[in-house]
Amino acid sequence: MKFASLGSGSKGNATLVEQENTLLLIDNGFSLKETCKRLALLEKQPEEITAILVTHEHGDHVSGVGRLAKKYNIPVWMTEGTRKAAEKALSDPPSIKRFNNHEKFSVDAIQIQPVTVPHDAREPSQFIFSNGQHRLGLLTDTGSITPHIISMYDQCDALILESNHDDQMLADSVYPQHLKQRISSRLGHLGNHQSADLLTKLDTRRLKHIIAAHLSEQNNCITKVRNALATALGCEENWIEIADQENGFSWRECL
Numbered sequence: 742m743k744f745a746s747l748g749s750g751s752k753g754n755a756t757l758v759e760q761e762n763t764l765l766l767i768d769n770g771f772s773l774k775e776t777c778k779r780l781a782l783l784e785k786q787p788e789e790i791t792a793i794l795v796t797h798e799h800g801d802h803v804s805g806v807g808r809l810a811k812k813y814n815i816p817v818w819m820t821e822g823t824r825k826a827a828e829k830a831l832s833d834p835p836s837i838k839r840f841n842n843h844e845k846f847s848v849d850a851i852q853i854q855p856v857t858v859p860h861d862a863r864e865p866s867q868f869i870f871s872n873g874q875h876r877l878g879l880l881t882d883t884g885s886i887t888p889h890i891i892s893m894y895d896q897c898d899a900l901i902l903e904s905n906h907d908d909q910m911l912a913d914s915v916y917p918q919h920l921k922q923r924i925s926s927r928l929g930h931l932g933n934h935q936s937a938d939l940l941t942k943l944d945t946r947r948l949k950h951i952i953a954a955h956l957s958e959q960n961n962c963i964t965k966v967r968n969a970l971a972t973a974l975g976c977e978e979n980w981i982e983i984a985d986q987e988n989g990f991s992w993r994e995c996l
Contacts, residue, residue, distance in 0.1 A: 743992050754801055756989075758870050815836075820863075852872070878900040916960070
């Protein structure tokens with residue numbers, strides 16, 4: 742099972758997961774032109790996408806979904822709550838399929854376990870992907886760590902984990918107070934210390950890839966992210982990979 746990112750951050754998010762002839766796109770916050778450009782850099786074409794999964798309705802995750810799905814006739818999976826909240830942004834995609842956050846489902850060769858997360862959206866989801874042998878966890882846009890999250894993300898072979906902000910940098914930033922409160926709230930985004938704390942609670946013995954994602958360009962820095970997560974895992978700092986806004990990250994494989 743392979744995975745890559747077209748980009749990760751407040752200006753747009755999109756993740757690819759591939760197994761055999763199944764190619765999933767998780768979210769898309771980029772324009773049609775930009776999406777095709779970024780796919781090409783990963784040696785993929787939009788016609789190859791089997792399905793699009795949507796985590797929640799915020800623009801940096803859903804703004805590019807409708808046009809891409811409609812142009813290339815790609816089915817879109819989401820919860821009913823997300824469908825209602827994202828109705829205008831989706832621009833009438835050709836096929837919407839619904840999943841239940843508490844039930845596994847499959848898209849061809851990839852098994853998908855949705856995970857309910859605390860975030861300021863209508864019915865948000867994150868995911869664990871499996872090919873029957875390996876597990877890839879995707880966890881971003883989450884404001885706090887719950888017992889459910891801890892139980893679901895145990896024993897992943899790879900993990901894409903939000904590390905949005907450094908607490909002190911956010912507190913000292915020029916952001917208005919209401920935005921600081923939203924980001925740091927239990928329905929906001931995971932800070933470095935929260936992500937690091939989660940890693941100490943998980944069984945990470947199978948972990949071969951850890952990629953920090955959804956970093957704030959104003960309220961975080963790679964040095965702080967790597968230090969926090971590496972300390973939690975007891976590994977070298979350069980083992981912590983970063984998904985950035987402009988380039989995402991190239992293909993990785995669960996082995």
